[in-house]
Every structure is written in structure tokens, then in C-alpha cells.
Amino acid sequence: MSGYRLPAGGRINRAAPLDFTFDGRAHRGFAGDSLASALVASGQMLFGRSFKYHRPRGILGMGTEEPNALVTVDRGETGPGWGRATPNLRAPSVALYQGLDAQSQNRFPSLKFDLGAVNDRLGALFPAGFYNKTFMWPRSAWEKLYEPAIRRMAGLGASPATRDPDHYDATYAHCEVLVVGGGLAGIDAALAAAQGGSRVILIDEQEELGGGALSDQALWGEVADKAMALRRLDNVTVLTRTTAFGYYHQNFVGAVEQLTDHLAPGEAKGARERLWRIRAGEVVLAQGAIERPLVFDGNDVPGVMLSSAGRTLAVRYGVAVGRAVAVMAVHDSGWRDALALKAAGVNVVALIDLRAQVAADLVSAVRAAGIAVHLGHAVTGVSGRHGVSGITFAADGTGHSQQLAVDALLMAGGWTPTVHLWSHAKGSLRWDAGWGAYLPDVPQENCRAVGAGAGAWDLGSGLALGTLPGPKPIWQTKAFVDFQNDVKARDIDLAVREGMRSIEHIKRYTTNGMATDQGKTSNLNGLQIASGSLGRAVTDIGLTTFRPPYTPQTFGALMGHHKDALFQPIRKTVIDGWADARGAVFENVAQWRRARYFPQGGEDMHAAVARECLAVRQNVGMFDASTLGKIEVVGPDAAEFLNRMYTNPWKALAPGRCRYGLLLREDGFITDDGVSARLAPDRFHLTTTTGGAARVLAMMEDYLQTEWSDLDVWLTSTTEQWAVIAVQGPLAREVIAPLVEGIDLSREAFPHMAIREGRICGVPTRLFRVSFTGELGYEVNVPAEHGRMVWEAIHAAGQAHGITPYGTETMHVLRAEKGYVIVGQDTDGTLTPDDAGMAWAVGAKKPDFVGKRSLARPDMTAPGRKQLVGLLTEDPNEVLEEGAQIVADPAQPVPMTMLGHVTSSYHSATLGRSIAMAVIADGRARDGQVIHVPMPGRTIRARVTASTVFYDAQGSRLDV
Amino acid sequence: MLLIRCPYCEEDRPEVEFVYGGEAHIARPLDPAALSDQDWEHYLYIRRNPRGRHHERWRHTHGCGRFFNAVRDTVSDRFEQTYKAGEARR
Amino acid sequence: MSDAIAIPPLAVAGTDLALESNAVLPGGVTLTLEPPASRWSLRARTAEALGAVIGRAVPTRIGETLDGIACLGPDEWLADPPAGTVVPDGAGQPVSVVDVSARGVVIRVEGASAARVLCSGCPLDLERFAVGRATRTVFETVEVIVWREQADMFRVFVWRSFAPWLWHALKAVQLG
Structure with a gap:
């Protein structure tokens, strides 16, 4: 004790x-x-x-x-x-x-x-760089032996194993002046800035304003008065328990405010922490300074601490660090601390200072306080393991030594201005010999440093040392530099002897300054030791880079609201609730959630999808296609614009007709597709893939704004304007006929790939006659607010025809039976139209369109390209895994030659067997050949079909 | 987070409203078919990637929606200036 | 600062978030879902060209509003005019008039701290955002149009499928 x-x-x-x-x-x-x-x-x-x-x-x-x-x-x-x-x-x-x-x-x-x-006893086995040196051989032992063992031994604390139940808040804030640091310098800066009415934010990490002044009773009154003055100003926001952890470009500062961690859990209400994202006109850094430890043998025994810590304990908290306390100083501040401790009632027995000369007033004051003074001496050893029981000190560290029974030892090694945030913002630093530290020099932002953090505070004078002199050579000492990472003075010396020259290398080799404290107490001492070992000036060795965060922060705070239900927006269509109520199973597609299938009476996915597929092929099904991207293209040059964007011709498309559009990037690879309709000479209704909506709009805007700004045409996203209900199957016409007004649905008047405008269920509709199933089909577009009503009306009207709601899985199977590609599933950004078997969609006579020139590059026409083909497994009940690799010779030793991979694979209830699509090198030339799909423990045989169309190749079911 | 001056909105706006658009002043050839394979490759893929002053495109996607050009220092990340699409290189 | 504020846990999953018609936030700010209304996205090379086609004056500077029409970009306006207004479709003219009435919803954020509530997720300095201004921006990851109708009332336009998330993100804001 x-x-x-x-x-x-x-x-x-x-x-x-x-x-x-x-x-x-x-x-x-x-x-x-x-x-x-x-x-x-x-x-x-x-x-x-x-x-x-x-x-x-x-x-x-x-x-x-x-x-x-x-x-x-x-x-x-x-x-x-x-x-x-x-x-x-x-x-x-x-x-x-x-x-x-x-x-x-x-x-x-x-x-x-x-x-x-x-x-610790085996310390000699764990020198600097020991991870790199010791655990090299045998290589195979790393994964199974060394790494698990090191992981068990190392690490700080343990991560929570269950979910964090707390909530976190986040906000942006704007101010003309942001002051970081609530000591007297920061308080004064905030008060001055607030005079003109500017918005001022003052941030301080402690429980109360005052900073270092809280450890000096003489300043308490001033702190209280000024803090009160600040709180009276409406234009000043004071944030205590708030840490500015990072200072980014253009005075953008991230800070985390602790809202509840200081309260008993039962009293804590609301969010635990708040992330502040602050944009400031000017930033004033008043972060103060941190005292440096002294480096000597035994400086890490519990009870050896910074002089400032002993003072804070005594003055701020009324706590004595020991019954008999010694101070080891190389700086005047230790003398003042000794006096402050004595005044607070702490028994300070000795003040040891390496300096032979110290200001006379300090010496006489300390002597007058009854403290023994030992000038020109250094502590050379500490006895005790779990706590200090005594110290040894010697003249100049190497001369005559004495022992003293104490239970605490305070170190006054001088001060390091806190320049972390200054450096985050790329402000330059200059070495100050008086401080023995780097000080802020030239800022890169509208920023200034004040107070001790700027070197503008009189903390007295002192020495800047690497280590205290002692009787033992450095490699026999346990003199710690980085306490958290257990880096000793001798480790830094060893790093230098092993060839490290830059402080950046020394840091990584020794891990000095790499712990969670970011070297706040170790950087400067490490630098001084390296300087001594290298025989070069500190300023020639450099300084490691300070990076955010200043102190560790919780993941919760950085996530803010993006947690649990608010993790990210989940987009739902207006029909989603209907599907949910009927037990649909959902899947996520981009940010949307879509009904995947509608199981009935305990069906699994296989059974439900088979039933849904057959219903569409035999009767009629309905599908929520609202997530399709939609763009309204309007203006006199609309057709010209689309003609330049898509691979196929658009100018001759008559109003009232639809066309499949294939969109390439300029590099010639497929990026999107969709069916689009011409509503009027100057108005098109485009559709894109669900996931491609935003990307396609941005790409088109890019061309329109930057390449073809002479065109009079504009693009408007209408994805969410329209709910889309696909009604597909031989009975589709019968289902919608009674609901539609003003549109002749007959085959002749309204053929496949046409659009008509009219009304359905009393609301306006853009009715497309299109099909992604290969059956007679319509896509009913209605304004989104009516989508649910129209869906329910079609569902009711379809009951007489056995209408079956189906989901995305069935949609996938139906389109695969027809060989229709899904961009992003069957294509991967490396397929040309020809690779995908869609050369028919390229307008051969068009002089130009986006991507056309690239299609003529040698590599794009070279043999060996992967082509999209069909695959039929020899066992019709075998459903290949999507993504599975394909080889020609299953006996080839690993690594095998991969021909390609399976892109789509399903069981087709209609065909009574499995079907698949794949991209395979020279795939179409392999028509009829057997390829092999190696899987764990077995290999699956399948036959290539050059065509991907497995059902109704003539398309006779579409044109009815 | 950077502040970026949108030359259309004529004000500094937060970076999250913008999308980066690659190197600026690379015009799509008027007649791509007339380009050699090498010239087309150069147009498609070859970029300057300078250390220092860089001309680049940005789009004020979540603002006025416009593409514009900027001169930015790739060392300091600082924007030197921004100007409207179609204006001469600065 | 936060002692009196209790946030009910968001026990629901993200998929269960639903729009409500109104809500009162802990700081006294109210959220109100506006009823459906007719709105158009208007595009033209100049304000004059657009005005000539639709027969109404439109604002000329980005961010300005005039009689229910906001200028969002150099060639883009959002028309949110009084009920009953009909905007001609401009067929054959060098303009684009697109009905977007059903595309999104409007959440009204009202109260002395309305700007601070929106600042929780919007990076603009909304305290200094003039009454009568409108702009497209973001609230966290969601694109919105913010229209300050009065000092203490903002209208937030958001696409339909993002609205439930936005509504509940606004409800989760805790004023310090």
C-alpha cells in the first residue's frame, strides 16, 4: 500500500x-x-x-x-x-x-x-524485431503454431463478444472558430473569438474545462470565472468529454462526444456517444503539452510515474501517490510540482536533479519546504516489483551511489507540445532546442496553435535527454521508452546497430510509438536515443507521421446512426407489403429487397419455383418488376442521343414501339441492357437493370454533358415514379382486358414489343407488351402511389385464370430457359456483344456508338475469347453450381487449365431437367463437346450447346 | 472531407455531394473509326497520373448535377480552381 | 445534456421501417408527411426558354425558388406548384417536362431546432441557408432536396423507397 x-x-x-x-x-x-x-x-x-x-x-x-x-x-x-x-x-x-x-x-x-x-524472464529472447527473426522457420509452423500462440499472448484487452446494444448519434456542425483544448489558453481563445458574434465551438476531452490549470489550485478561480463567461454566450458551444480525433482537409475536424459513459448504466439515457463532423472557418489548437518520462533502469515499476501525474493526483483529486515520495527531475517543472505536492500535504522527501545548476529561487524554496535536494545526481535503479520500495541514485549517474527508501518516484523529464492535430492537417514543425521538442511552425490550413501546445507557455527550462546516465551499459538495463509496447532503450540501440537509419524504420522494427497511445510519451525519447546511437542530430533523423485517431475511438461512434435498422436504407417497392403479408421469401438486389418466391403450404424453394414456372408457362403469372431502372429521355434530339449510346439503331423506331437496347462502355464491354419505348417523337421511356439504374443515368449524363452538349435532350430518373407489374403467360391478355380502358389489346393493334398509353383500374398506365419469360406478356406501368391497388386488382381479376404471383427466382429460371442474359450475372464486364452471343443487337451499319471502336481492336476479335453458351449436364437431375469452374481434361494435374465458369444454373420444371449457361473459351466452337466441372470429390460432365435458348427457339409463344 | 467549389452553383460544397470523374480534357474522338488501334488504346486507357497539378473531372451529382473541371494538386489534395465543362484548360 | 432524452431501441429490422404520417422528436421538432401532390421535373437550356413553354416565370439562379418552382441546376427546375396547376408537356419544344408526382414524398421538418435536426446528417451549413432557398444535397447516404420555406420549417424531398429510412433516421436524431 x-x-x-x-x-x-x-x-x-x-x-x-x-x-x-x-x-x-x-x-x-x-x-x-x-x-x-x-x-x-x-x-x-x-x-x-x-x-x-x-x-x-x-x-x-x-x-x-x-x-x-x-x-x-x-x-x-x-x-x-x-x-x-x-x-x-x-x-x-x-x-x-x-x-x-x-x-x-x-x-x-x-x-x-x-x-x-x-x-519478462526470457526477455533476451524477445529483442526488437523478434517476430521477424524468431518465427521464420519452419514456415509451416507459422499458421498452426506461432501465430495462434502469439495471438493468445499478445493483444490488449478482449473484444466484446456480443452485439453492442447502445445507440450512437452523429451530427455535422459549422462554426467560424473551433478551439480544440479547454485549458486556459483554449478558453481565452474561445472568449476572444466569441466577441465578434462568431459561432465558436470549444472542445475538451476532460470532464470539466481547465486542462492543466485543474492541477494548479491558484488558477481554479480564473478557470471557473471564464468557464462561466463562456457558457453565458449563446454563440459558443462548449463540448466537454469530447475528443477531436482527426483533423482533415479544409478545417474538417472529427470529434467524439461521450454522452453517457460517465453515468451509472441505470442513469444513462439516450445515445452513448455522438460523432461531431465539424467544418470550421478557423481552427485554434490549444492541446497543451505532455510530460516526458525519464529513461533509466527500472523506470516502469508501479509507483514510478510522471511528475505531473503525482501533482494532478494531489491537487485535483486529493490523493497522495505515496507515504515518502522522491522526484527525479531534469526540468524546472519537477521542482514546482514538488512544492505543489508538499503544499497539498504529500511527504516529498527528496528532489534529485541531474543538473548541477538550477534556478536559485527554486532550490531555496524546495529546501525551505524540507525536501532534501541532490543536484547533479541521477536515479540509477528502482527496487520493488509490484511497487516501489526504494531507489538508488548516484552522482552524475555513474559516481558515488546512495539508497533511499521511498514508495513513489516522480519523473520530470520535460515537456512535449501536443502537435498531433497540427500534423494531421499537414502543418510543418520546427525543432526547438529549449523545449527539446518539435513545435508547430507553418500551418497548411487556416489554423493556429496557442498555449503550451504552441510552445508559448512558460513551463521553465530543462534538459532534453535520451536516457539518464547510469553505471550499466545500455544492453544490461530495463529502461523503458514505450511502456505500452515494451520498447526499451536497448531495443532502439539494437535497431540502429542492425542498420536502421530512418526513424520510420526504427519505429516499425522496434514498434516504438505504434501502440494505442500513439507514442505520446515515447516518440521524443526514442528520437533522442536514436540520435545518440546514430551520432546524428535529432533533426537529421526525422519524425514519424502523426495520423488520426488522436486517441482510440469506438466503432459505434464512427458508425453513428448507421446501425441496426438504420444500418443502410433497404429499398422496398409499393407492392412489397403485399408480398410480405403472403409469406414471400425475399432477396436483396442492389439496395432493393425483392420477393424471391412465394412458398405455399410448406414448399421449399425448389417446389415453389417449379410451381410458379409452370403456372406462367401454362396459365399466367404476375411479378413485381418495379425495381427496374427507368429514365425518361425527352427532347428533339432524344432519338439521336439513344442512337449514339446503344449498339442498335433507334432513329427509325416508331412511336408506340419498343426496342431492346444493349449498352456498352467505351471499352466495348456490355454494361447494361433493357427494353425501351418511344412514346412520342421526342420522348422515350428507357429501362435499365435494377442494379444499373444510377450507373447508367450517370454514364448517359456524362456523354450528354461533356461530349454531345449540343444535343437538345434531357434525362430524368423515373425509376420510382412507376410501379411495374409484369403479367406473363398465355392468359395474360384475358386477365388484364377487363381492367384496361382506351387500349385495343388485340394482337394486331398491340403487337409484341409495343407500348400503349391508357388507363387501367381507372388510373393512367404506360402499358408495355414485352416479355422476359418467352410468353405473351405485359408490363403494366402505373404511378407508384397506385401500384398496390392495381396489383391487387390484377390479382383479383386473375383468380379466374389461376394467376400465380412469382418472384425473382422464377423470373431467373424463365428467362434462362429462353437464353436471355442477365447483365452482371452472365456478363462480368469482360464480354462483348459477340462474346455474349448478341452480335444481332449491334447495328452493323451504324458508323459509331459508344464502344463500337473497341469492338474492332485485335484482342476483341481474337480467337480464344470466352463466349456465352448453354450447358446440359449428362445427368438431367444435376444442377451445376453457379460460379463453378470448367475444364476440358479432368485428369490434368493441378493447376488445371480453366476454360471458363458457370454463370447461370437452374432446374427447369418446364423442361424436366437442369439447364445452365456458362462462359467458355471458344465456347460456340465446342458445340456438342463434353466439358467437365470439377467439384469437391467428383467431377460433373456436361455437354456444350452453342445456343443458350432451351425453350421455344422460334419464339412462337410470344407472338400470340 | 474536402470542400469543392462548384462553378455552376458558385459556392463551396461538401465532397460527399460530388463524384470524381477521372482526368479532364480527354475528348472523345469525333470519328473513332479513323483512329489507329494504338491511338484508340491511348484514348481509352492511358492517363497522365501526374505528381502535382492535375486536371480532373468532377460531377456535382448530389447538387446541380453538372460535370465540371478542376485543377487539383495530387500531393496536397488542394483544389487550385474549378471551371465549367467546355471551358479551356487552365 | 442528454439526461432527459430516451431513445426507444430500434427493435425492428431495417426491412420493417415504415413511413408514418407525423412524429414529434424529443427536441420538439415535428415531422409531417405531406399528402401527394403534382410535381414536375423541368429541363431546358435557359430559364427563358422554359418560361416561354410553360407560361410561367422561373427562377434564374441555382438555389432560388419562385412561386413553387426551385432552380436546382443550370438547366434543371423542380416544379411543386399550388394544387390544380397544370404544366404543359412541351411536346416538340426544346424542353423536357416530366411528371414526377409519384416519384417521391415530402417530409416537413418544423420547429425551432429544425435546422439542427437536418444538420445531423446533412453536411450543408443549414443554419445559414436562407429562407426561400432550395438545393439538392444528401442526408448521410440518401439524396434529398432541401427547401427552406420558413426559418423554422424545411421541406425535404426524397425518393419514395428511401423515405422510410430517412424518416426514422430523422426520428433518431438526438439534440445535444
Whole structure:
């Protein structure tokens, strides 16, 4: 036991005790405590085990820089709710609440006794780069042995295993000035910016405004007054518990606000976190500075921490870090901290400073406070494993040594301005010898840095060191640089000796700065050590790049509303509800959900589809085709435009007639198709595939706007204007006839591939006589708001004819029986019209259309191209798997020569056997040949048919 | 997220309203049939991919719907200027 | 900031989201589904050419609105005129008049915090979006047209199949 609660002081509310548990053990803290301060107050100095060596670790810092004290907080309301457990939270940043349940990480079976700590004894086996060196041979052992073992040992915390039940909010926000950092510098900047009436947003990650000033009692009054002034201004938005995690182009800043994690789970209402996407006119960065640890043998023993952490514990939380505390300083701030601790009632027994000379006023003040001063000395060792029991220090680190019994040691290694966000936004940095750190130099955005983060804060002077001098050579020390990734000074030295020169290489070889803390406490020390080992100036070694996020954020916050029911829009047609009520099974097609089949009385898909197919072939079926993309093409040059876009001729198409259009990309490959109708000389109703609607419209707009802007024609998406009901089958005419007004449905007056406008069920319709089934068929287009009514009316009228609703699966089978392709299923972006067996759709006499020139390229006409053909398995009951590969010689050793693959495959109830389509090299020339489809454990034989049409090749059923 | 000035709307609008459209000022040949295979290949596939100043097409898809041209620095991601489709290269 | 706000869990699946006729958000903002109305997408090279064909003046600058017609692009207008208005189809003229009455729905977002509700998913600075302006934009991944009719009332035009998602995304907004 070393830490304890001071009898008075701090910003905690001693009248509001809070009970919480750590590793199942009960503790008590106060409102205003963080988890870290409350635990230290109850004597807990051991917080976790390190990543690689499983060394016992306590807290290092009391802010976001904390690398060691990572905990999992479980916010399940009743019993363990692992979906509400969050790993890797930094204990100093976890606000205490009643009932908080925190667990340490990376230990087994317990924090105090951890089996993984054997790694520490075997430390010599795990030097820098050990992953790369040790686990190379034998290669086969990597997957089965090394990787699983490493994965079990490594890692921080454990991911929640069940779904996250929480909700997350998200918003955009705009302001003239965004201030990041709510210390006094940030508060002053926000107040100044608000004077002119500008919209100001002030973001701070802590529970309350004040930043470092909260650890200086003399500034509390100023903080309170100014915070109050800010909150009185209507044009200022103050966001506490909010972390700006990334600074992107043109002053776009991402931030996450914690809304409920500081509350007991029972009191938490609403969203857990809110993602702020902020666009600011000017960004003011007031992120402050982070204290640097000192690097010496034993600097990671629990109880050794940053001087600023000891001060924050004492002043802000009323907690003493130990009964006898020593300070090891190379910077003036350690002296001030010693005085602040003493004033708060902490027993500071010694102040050791490597410098021989320190400002006289500091020395006399510290001596006057009763603290022994040892100038020109350095700590060289720490005794104790789970907590500090004493220190050794020596003159200049190598001379006469002394021992001192203390239970806490504070390190004052100087300060590193926080330039993370500045660097995200590509602002340049300059080395400042006085700070021993990089400072913001030239911004790339409308941005400025203020306060300590800008180097514009007087924290005193000090040394910038790599390591403290000591009696042992570097390779005999356990002097940690990156505490979270267990990188020691000797690892960096080794990396340099093994040839690493750039800090970027050293970082990746040693993993220095690569942990979740992003090197907040390790980057500069690592740089100084590398500088010493390389014998080159720090500025010649470079600085690793800072990238978002500044601190780890939850996936939930980044997803915002896009979760559960709102994950993404699921588009439904106006007829979807009817299908749903009748038990349809659905599938997703692009963003749409479509009825796939309508099972009856326990039918499986096979039975339902067989029944639906036969109904269409023998009587009549109805199908919701509303998802088809639709584009209205209007203007005097409409026909000219379509003539240039599609492969076939359009100018001579008479009003009232339809035409199948095949659309290529400029590279000659099929990209879409659809039947389109000419309504008037200057008006066409185009259809596209369901998934291609937006892409085709964008492609056509591209040509129209940028290549042929002289054409007087305009495109309007009407996909959602029209509900489309396909009525297909020999009895289709009989079904719709009683419902249609103003259209002569006779074969002569309304032939196949024609369109008529009139009314159906009393509402306007564009009635297409088209077929994707090979049967007599109509596609009834009505304004979407009437779609459900017309669907139900057709269904009712069709009862006398045995009308059968069918879904997309039946539609697929029916069209495959007819050999109609589905673009995107039978084609894959590498098929020309000829490859797809659709050379007939290319207007040979047209001088140009999109993609025409590419069709004449040598590769497009070369032999060996894959062609779409039919496949009939020798066993008629064998249904091939779509996507299955096709070979000529099943005996060929692996890797076999692939001829192509199956694109469509179904059982056809109409034909009483299976049918398939496939793309096969030189497929049409293989007519009648047997090919082989290797499957696990067997090979399927099938015969190629050059034609993909399996049913009614003459098309006699269409023209009735 | 970038802000992009739409030369038609004459204001800076958020990047999510736009779609990138590849390199600018590559006109479709008026008579593709007259091009050699090599010239056609060049038109179809060969792009400059410069480091630095790049002329590119964008479309204000979820805004005014117009394609326009932009000069953007591929190193800094910064837009230098935008101008309407059909205007001369800048 | 959020203590008094409770969001009911979205227990339904995405496929079960359905439009409602109205809703009141926790911050007092109301959502109302407007009844169907006649609307047209109008296209022409110039406002003058279009005006001559349809017999009405149309706004000339992108974002402006005039008597129920919004200019969305240099050659594009949305007509949402008073009930009973008939827009001629411009047959044979160098214009495009397309009936889009059934293509989408209009959600009215009304209340002192209406702009902030829309800002949750719309990246435009809607606080500074002038009354009487209209523009096409996005709400998260969904394309919408936002038309500010009054300081505290926006009309949001959205295609029919995206409307249930948008409606419930708006309902899920939590004002800080």
C-alpha cells in the first residue's frame, strides 16, 4: 500500500462517495474522481500487465497519454453485459460512477500472479524485431503454431463478444472558430473569438474545462470565472468529454462526444456517444503539452510515474501517490510540482536533479519546504516489483551511489507540445532546442496553435535527454521508452546497430510509438536515443507521421446512426407489403429487397419455383418488376442521343414501339441492357437493370454533358415514379382486358414489343407488351402511389385464370430457359456483344456508338475469347453450381487449365431437367463437346450447346 | 472531407455531394473509326497520373448535377480552381 | 445534456421501417408527411426558354425558388406548384417536362431546432441557408432536396423507397 487519500483538498466531492469494483474487489471513491485517482487513493498501484513481457505496471500519466493503466469497463446493467464492455480504456480518463465495474487486462490468472510474466524472464529472447527473426522457420509452423500462440499472448484487452446494444448519434456542425483544448489558453481563445458574434465551438476531452490549470489550485478561480463567461454566450458551444480525433482537409475536424459513459448504466439515457463532423472557418489548437518520462533502469515499476501525474493526483483529486515520495527531475517543472505536492500535504522527501545548476529561487524554496535536494545526481535503479520500495541514485549517474527508501518516484523529464492535430492537417514543425521538442511552425490550413501546445507557455527550462546516465551499459538495463509496447532503450540501440537509419524504420522494427497511445510519451525519447546511437542530430533523423485517431475511438461512434435498422436504407417497392403479408421469401438486389418466391403450404424453394414456372408457362403469372431502372429521355434530339449510346439503331423506331437496347462502355464491354419505348417523337421511356439504374443515368449524363452538349435532350430518373407489374403467360391478355380502358389489346393493334398509353383500374398506365419469360406478356406501368391497388386488382381479376404471383427466382429460371442474359450475372464486364452471343443487337451499319471502336481492336476479335453458351449436364437431375469452374481434361494435374465458369444454373420444371449457361473459351466452337466441372470429390460432365435458348427457339409463344 | 467549389452553383460544397470523374480534357474522338488501334488504346486507357497539378473531372451529382473541371494538386489534395465543362484548360 | 432524452431501441429490422404520417422528436421538432401532390421535373437550356413553354416565370439562379418552382441546376427546375396547376408537356419544344408526382414524398421538418435536426446528417451549413432557398444535397447516404420555406420549417424531398429510412433516421436524431 502506498497511495492514500489526503485528509483535505482536491476537486472531489467528499460528501458523495461512490462504490466501485476493480477485478471484482470493492473500492470506494468520490464524485469527481477518475478510476485511476480512486484506485491510487485506496492504495492500488498495480493496474495492469505490459503487452510483451507482462511486467507489472502502474499509472504513468494522469491524462490521455497514459500507456499502462488500460482497463476493461463492463457497463452491463444486470450481470455481465459483455456487449457493453469496452476494453483498453485509460484508467485516468474513466470518470468514476456508482457501481463502476473495471477489470485489469493482459494477465492470467490474476493481476498479481501472471503466468505470462515468464516472458519478462526470457526477455533476451524477445529483442526488437523478434517476430521477424524468431518465427521464420519452419514456415509451416507459422499458421498452426506461432501465430495462434502469439495471438493468445499478445493483444490488449478482449473484444466484446456480443452485439453492442447502445445507440450512437452523429451530427455535422459549422462554426467560424473551433478551439480544440479547454485549458486556459483554449478558453481565452474561445472568449476572444466569441466577441465578434462568431459561432465558436470549444472542445475538451476532460470532464470539466481547465486542462492543466485543474492541477494548479491558484488558477481554479480564473478557470471557473471564464468557464462561466463562456457558457453565458449563446454563440459558443462548449463540448466537454469530447475528443477531436482527426483533423482533415479544409478545417474538417472529427470529434467524439461521450454522452453517457460517465453515468451509472441505470442513469444513462439516450445515445452513448455522438460523432461531431465539424467544418470550421478557423481552427485554434490549444492541446497543451505532455510530460516526458525519464529513461533509466527500472523506470516502469508501479509507483514510478510522471511528475505531473503525482501533482494532478494531489491537487485535483486529493490523493497522495505515496507515504515518502522522491522526484527525479531534469526540468524546472519537477521542482514546482514538488512544492505543489508538499503544499497539498504529500511527504516529498527528496528532489534529485541531474543538473548541477538550477534556478536559485527554486532550490531555496524546495529546501525551505524540507525536501532534501541532490543536484547533479541521477536515479540509477528502482527496487520493488509490484511497487516501489526504494531507489538508488548516484552522482552524475555513474559516481558515488546512495539508497533511499521511498514508495513513489516522480519523473520530470520535460515537456512535449501536443502537435498531433497540427500534423494531421499537414502543418510543418520546427525543432526547438529549449523545449527539446518539435513545435508547430507553418500551418497548411487556416489554423493556429496557442498555449503550451504552441510552445508559448512558460513551463521553465530543462534538459532534453535520451536516457539518464547510469553505471550499466545500455544492453544490461530495463529502461523503458514505450511502456505500452515494451520498447526499451536497448531495443532502439539494437535497431540502429542492425542498420536502421530512418526513424520510420526504427519505429516499425522496434514498434516504438505504434501502440494505442500513439507514442505520446515515447516518440521524443526514442528520437533522442536514436540520435545518440546514430551520432546524428535529432533533426537529421526525422519524425514519424502523426495520423488520426488522436486517441482510440469506438466503432459505434464512427458508425453513428448507421446501425441496426438504420444500418443502410433497404429499398422496398409499393407492392412489397403485399408480398410480405403472403409469406414471400425475399432477396436483396442492389439496395432493393425483392420477393424471391412465394412458398405455399410448406414448399421449399425448389417446389415453389417449379410451381410458379409452370403456372406462367401454362396459365399466367404476375411479378413485381418495379425495381427496374427507368429514365425518361425527352427532347428533339432524344432519338439521336439513344442512337449514339446503344449498339442498335433507334432513329427509325416508331412511336408506340419498343426496342431492346444493349449498352456498352467505351471499352466495348456490355454494361447494361433493357427494353425501351418511344412514346412520342421526342420522348422515350428507357429501362435499365435494377442494379444499373444510377450507373447508367450517370454514364448517359456524362456523354450528354461533356461530349454531345449540343444535343437538345434531357434525362430524368423515373425509376420510382412507376410501379411495374409484369403479367406473363398465355392468359395474360384475358386477365388484364377487363381492367384496361382506351387500349385495343388485340394482337394486331398491340403487337409484341409495343407500348400503349391508357388507363387501367381507372388510373393512367404506360402499358408495355414485352416479355422476359418467352410468353405473351405485359408490363403494366402505373404511378407508384397506385401500384398496390392495381396489383391487387390484377390479382383479383386473375383468380379466374389461376394467376400465380412469382418472384425473382422464377423470373431467373424463365428467362434462362429462353437464353436471355442477365447483365452482371452472365456478363462480368469482360464480354462483348459477340462474346455474349448478341452480335444481332449491334447495328452493323451504324458508323459509331459508344464502344463500337473497341469492338474492332485485335484482342476483341481474337480467337480464344470466352463466349456465352448453354450447358446440359449428362445427368438431367444435376444442377451445376453457379460460379463453378470448367475444364476440358479432368485428369490434368493441378493447376488445371480453366476454360471458363458457370454463370447461370437452374432446374427447369418446364423442361424436366437442369439447364445452365456458362462462359467458355471458344465456347460456340465446342458445340456438342463434353466439358467437365470439377467439384469437391467428383467431377460433373456436361455437354456444350452453342445456343443458350432451351425453350421455344422460334419464339412462337410470344407472338400470340 | 474536402470542400469543392462548384462553378455552376458558385459556392463551396461538401465532397460527399460530388463524384470524381477521372482526368479532364480527354475528348472523345469525333470519328473513332479513323483512329489507329494504338491511338484508340491511348484514348481509352492511358492517363497522365501526374505528381502535382492535375486536371480532373468532377460531377456535382448530389447538387446541380453538372460535370465540371478542376485543377487539383495530387500531393496536397488542394483544389487550385474549378471551371465549367467546355471551358479551356487552365 | 442528454439526461432527459430516451431513445426507444430500434427493435425492428431495417426491412420493417415504415413511413408514418407525423412524429414529434424529443427536441420538439415535428415531422409531417405531406399528402401527394403534382410535381414536375423541368429541363431546358435557359430559364427563358422554359418560361416561354410553360407560361410561367422561373427562377434564374441555382438555389432560388419562385412561386413553387426551385432552380436546382443550370438547366434543371423542380416544379411543386399550388394544387390544380397544370404544366404543359412541351411536346416538340426544346424542353423536357416530366411528371414526377409519384416519384417521391415530402417530409416537413418544423420547429425551432429544425435546422439542427437536418444538420445531423446533412453536411450543408443549414443554419445559414436562407429562407426561400432550395438545393439538392444528401442526408448521410440518401439524396434529398432541401427547401427552406420558413426559418423554422424545411421541406425535404426524397425518393419514395428511401423515405422510410430517412424518416426514422430523422426520428433518431438526438439534440445535444
